[in-house]
Amino acid sequence: MKYTPHTDADRAAMLAAIGVESNDDLFNDVPEAYRFPTLDLPQGMSEVTARRHFERMATRNATLSTHPSFLGAGAYYHYTPAVVPHLLFRGELYTAYTPYQAEVAQGTLQIIYEFQTLMAELTGMDVANASMYDGSTAVAEAALMAVRQSRGKRNKLVISRGLHPEYRKVLDTYNHGIDIDEHYVDLDAVSGLTPLAAVEAALDDKTAAVIVQYPNFYGNIEDLRAIGDAAHAAGALLCVSADPIAITMLQSPGELGADIVTGEGQSLGIPVWYGGPYVGFFATSQKLLRQMPGRICGRTVDTEGRTGYVLTLQAREQHIRRDKATSNICTNEALVATAVTMYMTAVGKQGLLQVANLCYQRSHYLIDQLSALEGYERLHEAPFFREAALRTPRPAAELNRYLWEEHGIIGGYDLGRVDPALDHAWLLTATEMNSREEIDRLVDAVRAFA
Amino acid sequence: MDTGTYGFVVEEGLIFDRSEPGRSGVEFPRMDVPETELPTALRRQATLDLPEVSELEMVRHFTRLSQKNFAIDIGFYPLGSCTMKYNPKVNDAIANLAGFQDLHPYQDEATVQGILQLMWELQEWLAEIAGLPGVTLQPSAGAHGELTGALIIRAYHESKGRPRKTILVPDSAHGTNPATAAMVGYDTKEIPTDPSGNADLDALRTLMNEDVAGLMITNPSTLGVFEENIVEIAEIIHEAGGLVYMDGANMNAMVGVARPGDLGMDILHYNLHKTFTVPHGGGGPGAGATAVTAELAPFLPVPVVARREDGSFYHDFDRPQSIGRVRAFYGNVNNMIRAFVYMRVLGAEGLVDMSRTAVLNANYLKEQLRDSYYLPYDRVCKHEVILTAKHQKEATGVRTLDIAKRLLDYGIHAPTVYFPLTVEECMLIEPTETESKRSLDRFVAVMQKIAHEAVEEAALVKGAPHNAPVTRLDEAQAARSPDLRWRAS
Numbered sequence: 001m002k003y004t005p006h007t008d009a010d011r012a013a014m015l016a017a018i019g020v021e022s023n024d025d026l027f028n029d030v031p032e033a034y035r036f037p038t039l040d041l042p043q044g045m046s047e048v049t050a051r052r053h054f055e056r057m058a059t060r061n062a063t064l065s066t067h068p069s070f071l072g073a074g075a076y077y078h079y080t081p082a083v084v085p086h087l088l089f090r091g092e093l094y095t096a097y098t099p100y101q102a103e104v105a106q107g108t109l110q111i112i113y114e115f116q117t118l119m120a121e122l123t124g125m126d127v128a129n130a131s132m133y134d135g136s137t138a139v140a141e142a143a144l145m146a147v148r149q150s151r152g153k154r155n156k157l158v159i160s161r162g163l164h165p166e167y168r169k170v171l172d173t174y175n176h177g178i179d180i181d182e183h184y185v186d187l188d189a190v191s192g193l194t195p196l197a198a199v200e201a202a203l204d205d206k207t208a209a210v211i212v213q214y215p216n217f218y219g220n221i222e223d224l225r226a227i228g229d230a231a232h233a234a235g236a237l238l239c240v241s242a243d244p245i246a247i248t249m250l251q252s253p254g255e256l257g258a259d260i261v262t263g264e265g266q267s268l269g270i271p272v273w274y275g276g277p278y279v280g281f282f283a284t285s286q287k288l289l290r291q292m293p294g295r296i297c298g299r300t301v302d303t304e305g306r307t308g309y310v311l312t313l314q315a316r317e318q319h320i321r322r323d324k325a326t327s328n329i330c331t332n333e334a335l336v337a338t339a340v341t342m343y344m345t346a347v348g349k350q351g352l353l354q355v356a357n358l359c360y361q362r363s364h365y366l367i368d369q370l371s372a373l374e375g376y377e378r379l380h381e382a383p384f385f386r387e388a389a390l391r392t393p394r395p396a397a398e399l400n401r402y403l404w405e406e407h408g409i410i411g412g413y414d415l416g417r418v419d420p421a422l423d424h425a426w427l428l429t430a431t432e433m434n435s436r437e438e439i440d441r442l443v444d445a446v447r448a449f450a
Numbered sequence: 451m452d453t454g455t456y457g458f459v460v461e462e463g464l465i466f467d468r469s470e471p472g473r474s475g476v477e478f479p480r481m482d483v484p485e486t487e488l489p490t491a492l493r494r495q496a497t498l499d500l501p502e503v504s505e506l507e508m509v510r511h512f513t514r515l516s517q518k519n520f521a522i523d524i525g526f527y528p529l530g531s532c533t534m535k536y537n538p539k540v541n542d543a544i545a546n547l548a549g550f551q552d553l554h555p556y557q558d559e560a561t562v563q564g565i566l567q568l569m570w571e572l573q574e575w576l577a578e579i580a581g582l583p584g585v586t587l588q589p590s591a592g593a594h595g596e597l598t599g600a601l602i603i604r605a606y607h608e609s610k611g612r613p614r615k616t617i618l619v620p621d622s623a624h625g626t627n628p629a630t631a632a633m634v635g636y637d638t639k640e641i642p643t644d645p646s647g648n649a650d651l652d653a654l655r656t657l658m659n660e661d662v663a664g665l666m667i668t669n670p671s672t673l674g675v676f677e678e679n680i681v682e683i684a685e686i687i688h689e690a691g692g693l694v695y696m697d698g699a700n701m702n703a704m705v706g707v708a709r710p711g712d713l714g715m716d717i718l719h720y721n722l723h724k725t726f727t728v729p730h731g732g733g734g735p736g737a738g739a740t741a742v743t744a745e746l747a748p749f750l751p752v753p754v755v756a757r758r759e760d761g762s763f764y765h766d767f768d769r770p771q772s773i774g775r776v777r778a779f780y781g782n783v784n785n786m787i788r789a790f791v792y793m794r795v796l797g798a799e800g801l802v803d804m805s806r807t808a809v810l811n812a813n814y815l816k817e818q819l820r821d822s823y824y825l826p827y828d829r830v831c832k833h834e835v836i837l838t839a840k841h842q843k844e845a846t847g848v849r850t851l852d853i854a855k856r857l858l859d860y861g862i863h864a865p866t867v868y869f870p871l872t873v874e875e876c877m878l879i880e881p882t883e884t885e886s887k888r889s890l891d892r893f894v895a896v897m898q899k900i901a902h903e904a905v906e907e908a909a910l911v912k913g914a915p916h917n918a919p920v921t922r923l924d925e926a927q928a929a930r931s932p933d934l935r936w937r938a939s
Contacts, residue, residue, distance in 0.1 A: 002795060002796060002800055003535075003536060003538060003796070003800075003804070003883070003884050004803055004804065004807040004883045004884065005884065005885075005886040006807065006810075006886065006887060010886070010887040011810070013887065014810055014811075014814045014887060015810070017814060017817050017818065018810075018813045018814055018816075018817050019817070023806050023807075023809075023810050024806070026806075026809050026810065026813055026830055027676075027707060027806075027809070028830070029675070029676040029678050029829075029830055030676055030707060030708050031680070031681055031708070031713070034681075034708045034709065034712040034713055035707065035708060036706065036707065036708075036802070037581075037706070037708070037709055037712065039578055039579065039706050039798045039801070039802070040578055040798075041575060041578055041579075041797065041798040041801070042794075042797055042798065043797040043798060043799060044794070044795055044796050044797030044798075044799065044800045045794050045795055045797065046795075047540050047795065050540065050544070050791060050794055050795050051540065051543070051544065053794070054544045054547070054568075054787075054791060054794075055544075055547065055549075057549075057564040057565075057567060057568055058544075058547045058548075058549025058550050058564055059549055059564065060549075060563045060564030060567070061549045061550065061553055061561065061562050061563070061564040061565050062557070062561035062562070063548050063549055063551075063552035063553060064552040064553070064554055065548050065552040066548075066552075069554060069557075071554045071556050071557065073556055074778060074779075075554055075555050075556070075779070077552070077554065079478070081475070081476045081505075083475075083505055083508065083509060085546075086509075087508075087509065087512045087513065087516075089542065090512075090513070090516045091521050091522070091523025091524070092516035092517065092519040092520075092521045092523065092524065093512075093515075093516050093519060093521070093731070093732060094521070094523070094537070094729045094731055095521040095522040095523045095534075095537055095729050095730065095731075096519050096520060096521040096522075096730065096731070096732050097527070097529060097532055097534060097730040097732070097733065098532075098730070098732070098733035098734075099732065099733065100529070100864075100866070101520070101854065101855075101858060101863060101864050102920075102923050103855065103858055103915050103918035103919065103920050103921065103922065103923070104518075104519065104520035104858050104863065104915075104918050104919070105518075105519055105520065105732075106515070106518035106519070106919050106920060107515040107516050107517065107518040107519035108519055108732035108733070110462070110464070110515055110518070111512075111515060111732070112732075113464075113934070113935070113936075114464060114465055114466075114936070116934055116935050117464075117466070117935040117936045117937075118500065120934075120935045121497075121498065121499055121500065121935075122498070122500075124496045126935075127932075127934045127935060128934075128935070130733070131734070133590035133591065133594060133735075133777055134590065134777055134778055134779075135778065136775070136777050136778035137590070137594070137776075137777050144633075164778065166775060166778040166779070167778060169774050169775040170774075170775050170776065170777055170778065172774055173601065173751070173773055173774035173775055173776055174633075176601070176604075176634075176773070176774070177601070177604050177613065177634050177635045178633075178634065178635040179635075221492055247494065248494065248498060249488055249493065249494055250488075250492055250493070250494055251492060251493065251494050251495060251496070252494055252496045254496065255494070255495060255496045264778075271551045271552060271784075272551075272552060272553060272554045272555065273550075273551060273553070273783055273784040274550070274553040274554070274555055274562065274565050274779075274780065274783040274784075275555035275778070275779025275780045275781070275783055276590070276735075276777075276779055276780070276781055276782040276783050276784065276785075277590070277734075277735035277737075277782035277783075277784055277785055278779075279735075289932065289934075295733065296932075296934060297934070298928040298929070298932050298933055298934050299928070299933040299934075300923050300924045300925065300927050300928035300933070301923070301924050301927070302920040302921040302922060302923050302924070303921045303922050303924075304920075304921055306920055306921075308920040308923045309923075310923045310925050310928050312925065312928040312929050312932060312934075313929055313932060314929075315929075317625075318593070318624075318625035318626050318628075318629035319624075319625040319626075319869070320625070321625075321629075322625045322628040322629055322638075323628035323629060323631065323632040323637075323638050324632070325625065325629040325632070327629070327633070328593045328596065328597060328626045328629035328630040328632075328633050329591075329593055329594075330591065330592065330593045330624075330625075330626050331590075331591035331592060331593065331721075331723070331733060331734040331735070331736040332591070332733055332734040332735075333590075333734045333735045334731050334732040334733035334734045334735075335729070335731025335732055335733075335734065335735060336731075336734075336735055338731070338732060342508070342512060344500060344501065345465055345475070345501045345503060345508050345511070345512075346475045346476055346505065346508055347474075347475060347476045347478075348473065348474050348475050348476070348500060348501055348502045348503065349474075349498060349499075349500035349501070349502050350472070350473075350474040350502065351474055351475060351476045351477075351478060352500060353498075354478045355478060357481070358478060358479070358481065360488060361481060361483050361484075361485050361486065362483055364483075364486050365483035365484065383489060383492065400558065401558075404558060404561065410554070410557060410558075410561070413556055417556075432478050432479060435479065435482060436482040436483050439483070
């Protein structure tokens with residue numbers, strides 16, 4: 001049988017050693033009435049057949065590599081240098097597990113240490129962990145941590161509606177059933193930013209944290225400093241969900257006073273993969289370190305004084321602390337964190353700044369060109385980084401359908417999905433993958449859709 | 451007998467040590483649009499100390515680091531409860547097809563019918579194997595599946611008018627079980643294990659009442675044995691209106707052996723990265739698909755993949771009783787592809803053979819090693835077996851940790867050690883079905899040799915590893931003065 005290597009002789013010898021007649025005798029402890037049910041599933045496939053079968057299935061998907069796309073909204077199409085998957089697929093990294101035996105996992109551990117360094121540096125924070133599942137669960141864990149560190153004194157969260165709508169839904173799910181009070185703040189309709197006055201009005205001595213996305217879901221660059229100052233004045237933390245590409249050029253959340261910075265690491269060279277696996281990053285201050293969820297790697301020495309790396313501060317974690325742990329997370333996104341570390345190393349500081357600048361400039365060109373068309377204008381006034389919302393004369397869903405059917409272009413994100421009142425609004429992005437020619441093609445196609 | 455995996459030991463500093471300001475590895479396209487200035491007030495002022503190395507230096511750095519790792523592709527990895535089986539390469543070849551890779555999660559459903567079909571079929575297969583018709587693919591890992599399950603338990607009881615207060619867990623449970631229960635606001639109470647290794651039924655009866663929301667149980671248990679009273683356990687819980695959550699960490703012994711739904715389980719999470727060969731990647735990403743009874747299906751996270759009468763597939767968001775989302779988008783889709791390719795290649799017969807062989811291998815090791823190590827539960831095991839260093843500790847003070855480290859010297863990864871917490875000096879050994887008899891025999895020989903060394907050369911074992919890139923690391927110092935990142939000096 002595929003992947004089980006025993007010959008008949010092997011099996012016979014093993015069964016004799018165990019002292020049973022047949023393999024099935026090893027299952028006499030399973031209730032007989034339910035033992036070995038017939039599974040209503042097809043028989044197996046040869047490797048050749050499987051490849052053909054799935055290759056055919058894959059052709060039923062239209063890909064970003066063959067169609068121009070201006071979709072972002074939390075998942076961005078970037079270039080991954082060939083060297084990244086080449087190294088990532090090395091079996092030594094790919095088929096290892098959690099580094100429980102540090103002496104033979106120094107490769108994985110040192111890469112985690114480098115990942116933590118990169119995330120702390122990027123966010124402008126003191127420390128970062130080894131990864132969370134994705135950007136949404138990272139922000140949910142940040143909220144739980146903010147409440148936890150208040151030691152029972154604060155259980156309210158002031159959450160900006162500029163936070164990704166799906167992240168908000170995840171927050172709602174995580175906070176359901178435990179004693180956490182969520183207070184949502186609407187964006188200012190004109191600026192598209194979280195209004196400071198509304199945040200201040202919501203803050204009280206029960207507030208554990210203000211949660212903001214930077215730039216926000218609509219692409220606008222929030223004034224973190226002002227929001228953070230207000231939060232701190234009320235004794236609350238500032239939790240920021242940040243775009244890692246944007247903050248290479250924008251003031252880092254750390255500079256602006258953030259206490260916990262999380263985010264989605266996908267745009268650091270990870271394929272869009274229809275939504276996952278991605279990687280959540282999680283960074284905080286030295287002061288809050290011991291409240292952090294998830295695995296953390298630390299540098300130490302071996303018995304001969306040589307540098308080495310270990311998982312550390314494990315007394316926070318579920319396998320030690322059980323129901324008192326900071327989180328239930330065990331398996332994380334180590335391999336994706338490894339890919340991010342490789343990507344950031346491959347492109348380096350200069351490459352990353354080039355990518356960020358290409359995103360900034362091309363998005364601005366895209367939005368400028370579209371805004372020049374009759375009936376199209378920016379939905380908000382605030383400065384944006386790599387993504388912006390446009391008001392459209394026809395429903396965004398219709399525009400997307402037209403672009404796909406007539407031009408083979410995957411359009412933008414239909415904001416009607418978030419709020420039916422925004423069905424004439426469209427969220428678009430451009431990255432280093434969208435050439436000027438591609439952007440011009442989109443603009444020409446939209447112009448023709450009168 | 452070979453003496454280790456590492457013929458030479460590689461020294462490799464941090465990537466930051468190789469960095470030179472101004473060096474760049476990859477070139478991006480030239481700017482082709484008019485440039486606008488980012489306002490100065492918005493510009494980053496903080497330093498940005500990121501690596502600046504050539505591509506070759508990068509390749510050497512990560513290649514050299516990889517050589518400091520042990521992995522399945524290098525040798526035997528009997529890490530109990532983690533199911534470190536061979537990860538077939540065809541899974542990756544298919545998962546990496548552009549037609550699966552370059553898909554944006556917000557593309558129109560009409561343009562992604564292939565991946566939606568794959569996800570729908572995977573749901574169907576997982577439902578059939580579990581004997582539980584409702585499936586969500588959204589959870590990112592096992593613990594995330596547990597969280598999903600615990601939230602469903604809560605939502606179910608709320609729909610009956612009262613969320614209840616407590617979740618029961620056996621004392622041998624994974625730490626994630628009580629940690630998960632706490633995350634959704636439940637207290638946990640522990641059920642002791644009886645001398646034969648089953649959950650103590652009398653204790654369960656005493657603890658079960660109408661304040662108990664449910665039981666989280668692993669089957670086969672973390673003691674490596676089948677929970678023989680599982681049907682009765684489910685009845686006790688159900689009689690008092692509770693639900694039974696099965697932690698599927700050990701499904702590698704169960705596929706086609708018994709369907710959890712048939713045994714009375716209400717909720718089951720799979721670890722697609724254990725049972726269905728998604729590579730573990732140094733600690734993740736996993737995929738924690740979760741299956742539930744028809745009664746609980748309305749509470750599953752949104753969206754789930756559904757099929758229309760015309761055969762087209764879509765994300766079903768119209769689920770008013772849903773617990774909501776447990777993450778953005780639809781789950782670790784790229785890992786779902788790997789798992790499903792594996793399932794399709796094996797098919798019904800191959801999947802049962804997988805579990806049969808996993809159990810055969812573990813029982814073979816148990817019989818071969820029972821004279822060298824203490825066997826606390828002397829009965830047929832499932833896909834893993836517990837042995838302990840009781841004899842060795844009594845004789846010369848050699849502990850399980852020492853044996854684990856000594857195994858590394860022989861090019862074999864250690865078993866899971868000191869888990870479950872209820873068994874002293876515990877080694878949880880899971881060989882998996884993909885190991886040959888020759889590989890198992892070598893492990894037996896090495897374990898016997900170490901048992902002998904523990905008596906004759908205890909210091910050698912206590913000082914292990916001797917043939918790894920580093921010797922034992924100072925964990926106390928790491929925790930006392932945490933050094934968690936590099937900084938430019």
